[in-house]
Amino acid sequence: MLRYLLRRLVFLLVSLVLASVVLFVLLRMLPGDPANALTSVGASPEQIAAARHSIGSDKPLPEQFTHWIGQLASGDLGTSFVSSLPVGPEVSQRLNVTVPLTLSAFVLAVLVAVPAGFLAAYKRRTWYGALLSGVSQLGIAVPVFWLGMILIAVFALNAGWLPSGGFPQDGWDTPAEAVQSLVLPVVTVALVMSASLIRYVRSATLDVLDSEYLRTARALGSSFGRAMWRHGLRNASVPVISILGIELASTLLGAVVVESVFALPGLGSMLATGIAQHDYPVIQGVLFVSTFGVLIIGFAADLVQRLVDPRLRGRLSGGGVR
Amino acid sequence: MRFPKRPLSAGVLTVALAVTLAACGGGSNSASGSGAYDKDATVNIGSLYEPQNLDNTAGGGQGVTEALNGNVYEGLFRLTDKGKVEKLLADDYKVSGDGLTYTFTLRDGVKFHSGKKLTSEDVKYSLEKVIAKDSQSARKSNLEVMKDVTTPDAKTVKVTLSKKSISFVYNLSYVWIINADAENLKITEDGTGPYQLKKWTRGSALSLDRFAGYWGTAAKNKQAVFHYYKDATALNNALQTNAVDVVTSEQSPDALDQFKSDQNYKVNDGNSTTKLLLAFNDKAKPFTDVKVRQAVSAAIDDKKLLESVWGGYGKQIGSMVPPTDPWYEDLTDVNAHDVAKAKKLLKEAGHAKGFSFTLDTPNYDPHPTAATFIKSQLAKVGITVKINTITPDEWYTKVYKNHDFTATLQEHVNDRDLVWYGDPDFYWGYDNKQVQDWVEKAEQASSTSEQTEILKKVNRKTAEDAASDWLYLYPQIVVANTKLSGYPLNGLNSQFFAYDIKKSS
Numbered sequence: 001m002l003r004y005l006l007r008r009l010v011f012l013l014v015s016l017v018l019a020s021v022v023l024f025v026l027l028r029m030l031p032g033d034p035a036n037a038l039t040s041v042g043a044s045p046e047q048i049a050a051a052r053h054s055i056g057s058d059k060p061l062p063e064q065f066t067h068w069i070g071q072l073a074s075g076d077l078g079t080s081f082v083s084s085l086p087v088g089p090e091v092s093q094r095l096n097v098t099v100p101l102t103l104s105a106f107v108l109a110v111l112v113a114v115p116a117g118f119l120a121a122y123k124r125r126t127w128y129g130a131l132l133s134g135v136s137q138l139g140i141a142v143p144v145f146w147l148g149m150i151l152i153a154v155f156a157l158n159a160g161w162l163p164s165g166g167f168p169q170d171g172w173d174t175p176a177e178a179v180q181s182l183v184l185p186v187v188t189v190a191l192v193m194s195a196s197l198i199r200y201v202r203s204a205t206l207d208v209l210d211s212e213y214l215r216t217a218r219a220l221g222s223s224f225g226r227a228m229w230r231h232g233l234r235n236a237s238v239p240v241i242s243i244l245g246i247e248l249a250s251t252l253l254g255a256v257v258v259e260s261v262f263a264l265p266g267l268g269s270m271l272a273t274g275i276a277q278h279d280y281p282v283i284q285g286v287l288f289v290s291t292f293g294v295l296i297i298g299f300a301a302d303l304v305q306r307l308v309d310p311r312l313r314g315r316l317s318g319g320g321v322r
Numbered sequence: 323m324r325f326p327k328r329p330l331s332a333g334v335l336t337v338a339l340a341v342t343l344a345a346c347g348g349g350s351n352s353a354s355g356s357g358a359y360d361k362d363a364t365v366n367i368g369s370l371y372e373p374q375n376l377d378n379t380a381g382g383g384q385g386v387t388e389a390l391n392g393n394v395y396e397g398l399f400r401l402t403d404k405g406k407v408e409k410l411l412a413d414d415y416k417v418s419g420d421g422l423t424y425t426f427t428l429r430d431g432v433k434f435h436s437g438k439k440l441t442s443e444d445v446k447y448s449l450e451k452v453i454a455k456d457s458q459s460a461r462k463s464n465l466e467v468m469k470d471v472t473t474p475d476a477k478t479v480k481v482t483l484s485k486k487s488i489s490f491v492y493n494l495s496y497v498w499i500i501n502a503d504a505e506n507l508k509i510t511e512d513g514t515g516p517y518q519l520k521k522w523t524r525g526s527a528l529s530l531d532r533f534a535g536y537w538g539t540a541a542k543n544k545q546a547v548f549h550y551y552k553d554a555t556a557l558n559n560a561l562q563t564n565a566v567d568v569v570t571s572e573q574s575p576d577a578l579d580q581f582k583s584d585q586n587y588k589v590n591d592g593n594s595t596t597k598l599l600l601a602f603n604d605k606a607k608p609f610t611d612v613k614v615r616q617a618v619s620a621a622i623d624d625k626k627l628l629e630s631v632w633g634g635y636g637k638q639i640g641s642m643v644p645p646t647d648p649w650y651e652d653l654t655d656v657n658a659h660d661v662a663k664a665k666k667l668l669k670e671a672g673h674a675k676g677f678s679f680t681l682d683t684p685n686y687d688p689h690p691t692a693a694t695f696i697k698s699q700l701a702k703v704g705i706t707v708k709i710n711t712i713t714p715d716e717w718y719t720k721v722y723k724n725h726d727f728t729a730t731l732q733e734h735v736n737d738r739d740l741v742w743y744g745d746p747d748f749y750w751g752y753d754n755k756q757v758q759d760w761v762e763k764a765e766q767a768s769s770t771s772e773q774t775e776i777l778k779k780v781n782r783k784t785a786e787d788a789a790s791d792w793l794y795l796y797p798q799i800v801v802a803n804t805k806l807s808g809y810p811l812n813g814l815n816s817q818f819f820a821y822d823i824k825k826s827s
Contacts, residue, residue: 152559265524
């Protein structure tokens, strides 16, 4: 186990370094000059040159890169080109919105999708089993922003029960308001997420229901529930866990959409602003932190899988072969 | 931030509002709402323009002007919402006979939010900050005429200019007077205004509290909170759910109908200073020929374009000068829409069969819409338009820096920017010796009335020459809950004074 953890740690570090290189290079391949965003129309060439100098975009790329990596190593995400304020504090402030949003949506989606997916499989020959499958199929086709807008129209604009967007300025110091403002975005993400989760849970459950070992357990006198509990669920959960990891990661990265619909000051909207302004340090900082998050999630999913399924313990990762 | 429920019937609110709601806004000193109002109200302001940081000499952007100008920081002078320059922290000032030395006497009893008394040293520091080497102030180039700033005593500031500059006092309305000892101005403040910064949460909101030690009339509300949104839909939703009371500027007419038909809201149509230009490259054929420029201007039905983009809002303009500039004259009849005249002019210019040109079009609204419209209008007089869509970055490099274009579309947001026609190296390449001479003379004028007279000539000349085709003036649409009165309507130079806003309970 220790060897495995060490290996994973090395893997994580290598991935991070690779990701940072790719991030840095890709960004600078984009057309456009950040100095344009810094200077107003009417700026003289000298002013533009001064702007480039002040943000260091006039230095050679390798030098810019080592500077950034050096900062990263000391836990500093750099300084925004546009605001000339440090990126780090803003990232952590915005994580206060994005992390609760993503995690709550995830938990809610699991709470909805696991029983629903199980029912859809177990009762696949009844009308409501079929309905569950159908609804989840439909749900996959629903774009997040559309669902968000519908929920806003119904619950905020018409009923007036919940805010239509925004986040209280004092954040979690006013917990009631903070929770209120996250209800609709969480429900939006959770609904979209559970739609696809239901299908995975359903097919994993179907595999188990048709399996030899379940039939054997039943033949040996276990009740269905007991057989499911002892053998079925554990087997069904292995593929579902890796999907959960992927879903959670994609939600974190997909925060841009839901945060813009609900005007939430999270990581996603920070990224959107950074991209609009060619603010490389902001884009790099946000994506680096997100990448780190995604890798951690992947690692956690892998670890849980190994705990659930002893057959995986000889391998480095769920899908890999030694 | 509280989210009161929307009343089920609009009547519930209006009964409670036994106040005069007809007189909303109307200039910065329009405290006309004589009815009862809540002196300790919190006014929630919705905006699309978040400051980048809180320092207007370090790239704070439009948002910092909107939130802090006049509210948190004050200048020696103030530009009112009607476009007038009035004394603010300057109690009085004298100009020497040669127009090169300005002596300002400071107002008494002014305190910074930190408690320090305002002295001439702070003014000197603030003026020099704007023209410092690393300053990114938009007014840096205008104020570089300041040769030297001295402080004969604590109440007096003497500024010597390198050459006469009649706009100097107007330009000073952009210069915040900051405590010379203040630090961290990108995230904190130390100004003299009626509000002090309570908290700025990036990406979310900026709240201002009434400052108890203010030298002038106290703000008519206890707190003003600017809430920032990225897109107009979210902002309008916030207005509909009472999360904000007023929206500083609506950028599209789409959402206005819902507020126009709802008696809880008032939609105000003010004057902006943003002009949409079809800018010819006056140094590129065929636009070197004044007749061709006049023909194109006459061939396009600006009124119809404005109607299709803004649906009844905005104004037609016949030149670069918006109504809030002192040298405004209605020149819409110069090169007015007249297809027959356009054809005649084209014939005279030797383009009886028309010609074709490429229109470099920025890829964001309203440019693509306008380009398509222009294309169809010019087709009627035989001119073929090839629309080339470009990003703002490309526009900047290709058009603005390299002048590599034949014609382009662009919005120009600043007030008093007619003077660019006096710069032959500006991107549109209008090169008229007399106009350059006038622009120079106007800045050297000894009085604002003299300056106004000369610039009126420039205005008329550039219009007659069809130096560009000024398609229309954007509207400045402030939408507010009818509980509010006393808010600015024109938002000149993105200012939004909050201190006169009254909110009835």
